[in-house]
Amino acid sequence: MIRKLLKKLPTPFGRAAHRRTTPSVIPASQHNLRRERISKNAVNVVERLQQAGYQAFVVGGCVRDSLLDMTPKDFDVATSATPEQVRATFRNARLIGRRFKLVHVHFGREIIEVATFRASHADDAETGLAQGDEKSRQSESGRLLRDNVYGSFEDDAQRRDFTINALYYDVSSGHIHDYANGMHDIRERQIRLIGDPQQRYQEDPVRMLRAVRFAAKLDFEIEQHSAAPIPDMADLLFDIPAARLFDESLKLLMSGQGVKTFDLLHYYYLFEPLFPATEEAIEQNPDYSLALIRQALANTDDRIREGRPVTPAFLFAALLWPALAPRIKALEDQGVPTIPAQQQAAQDLITEQCQHIAIPKRFSVPLREIWDMQPRLERRSGRRADQLLEHPRFRAAYDFLLLRESAGEDTEGLGRWWTRYQEVGEDQRRKMIAELGDKATGPKRSRNKRKRKPRTAADS
CATH class of the missing domain: 1.10.3090.10 (cca-adding enzyme, domain 2)
Structure with a gap:
């Protein structure tokens, strides 16, 4: 009965999640994240990129988990340097990916993933490149097939999926740059999409699975406007490549919160596209x-x-x-x-x-x-x-x-x-x-x- 009522909730259109043109900068004295909790190799990557004249930050899940006193599984870096420039800076770097071009910097068994600041694919669409250019490409249904449109620091923050993943930590100053009120959502323990939920799920339906995974892992609630479209859009997952859904299913069900994750998948009608x-x-x-x-x-x-x-x-x-x-x-x-x-x-x-x-x-x-x-x-x-x-x-x-x-x-x-x-x-x-x-x-x-x-x- 609750699931049926959920499907009837109105879905908002064009609702952006606290979009800013300048970030809220939280000094080290006002948060609990310390440089010592960041991988030494990630710190090394950030500092070398900064010394080479680029902007560089530790970003995403490692910042989020550290703020929640959880141990990050890996460390990601966002930078203004292009993948080719990153590879030129590190001899132990390797370019990977076509849909989303990245650089892996290898330090023994640890890999630091480095991504260039991205802009919204819509910015590329305004120049007429979104459907045919190799930088950005969408399917007829709106699913994002390729996303290599580079942009500014601000652009990168606004195109990330959830507010709690759009936090950038500067290892040099200790400041956290927050464009999307991610710190607020961490305090409120909620999962909120950046931008219009329908559009973001249309671009990549796997974001619905990520919302559930983070909610289960962090014991957060999915914010109501981000949750409302999910039941009606769950069938979009039938169009996702089966190989990608295998990887996602392992993250969902084999990360220590399987029961809670399954109940959320079932609640939001997301289990059927995975196991019909x-x-x-x-x-x-x-x-x-x-x-x-x-x-x-x-x-x-x-x-x-x-x-x-x-x-x-x-x-x-x-x-x-x-x-x-x-x-x-x-x-x-x-x-x-x-x-x-x-x-x-x-x-x-x-x-x-x-x-x-x-x-x-x-x-x-x-x-x-x-x-x-x-x-x-x-x-x-x-x-x-x-x-x-x-x-x-x-x-x-x-x-x-x-x-x-x-x-x-x-x-x-x-x-x-x-x-x-x-x-x-x-x-x-x-x-x-x-x-x-x-x-x-x-x-x-x-x-x-x-x-x-x-x-x-x-x-x-």
Whole structure:
């Protein structure tokens, strides 16, 4: 009901977020960000660019996170120098990107990303270049395909996505330059787009996902004018390249706030463009589907907080699992035996999902193995149980079985059986197998028997 009401909220047009022609300059005495919290390599890049006569600042998420007493994952620099000028300043620099040309300055394992001040693509459009020039290009729907129009310090601040990401820290003076009232929004703990939300989402629909990601990560609210257009514009994500959405999905769901992020995605109708088959399964069986997905994300969040390894394969297996069972049943109703039905349904589902999020084979293959092992865990006769224990995917498959049970799926105690089987000795294991009787065989695998022709005398 709340989501339906949200879709009816009026969407403002042309609402700029506190646009200024001069920045608010916050001296070091009035904020808690200190140079010592900035990467030494980032400081080095800024100072060398300034010494070469260019403007240069540490900018974006690292400034935002430092102000919030969070540890930044990386450090970005914005400068008046062009990418070619930056590369000429640093021997350890490399030009990257076409859609958005950047320079990576390498210091061992750390990379400092340096971007030239950009102007709004609309400024380029006024000169007639936006549709055809290699600097800036938009699709017919308004999506920004290329953005290499360079501009001033002010231009760069106004074309950034959110106010809290448009804060520039001068490592030399300690001042923070704020063109968009980002400091105010940090104090108010809110996510606000710079400029007209509809236009900004039209230019790059992934900004809707970024708004959700920052809201979950920072525990902020999305400001109402920035939130209002999202449900009606969520379908724009269907046009985003699947490879890009794979990268975004990892940032969304594997950064330690997966449960909160999923709930926001679902609330704003953003989950369906990412996982349409799963969204359909949620609508058909919400209690089980939501329980399984939230539990999988909660487990992932816990592992990330504890510093334990996580794999996208397991998480994608859980996110897609609710959509698999109905497809298996549909094939079984057509007369396809259980095992072939599961294999065909799994292949079809993964192929379909990769049209929306391009899951690489290094993750889709183990994903399939986790699924394929679920019915095999039921077949425990003879030495099968011991062979399964030695399988490289056993632990993931066993954890997945427990996940299914925690979501309310009835497996007749299969998870409890496998837990005990791993704990007891050899003699007790043989006894456990014997006690199973017919249950040890599990679902029967169909065999396509080849018809043999009667032998003739010539064959003898």
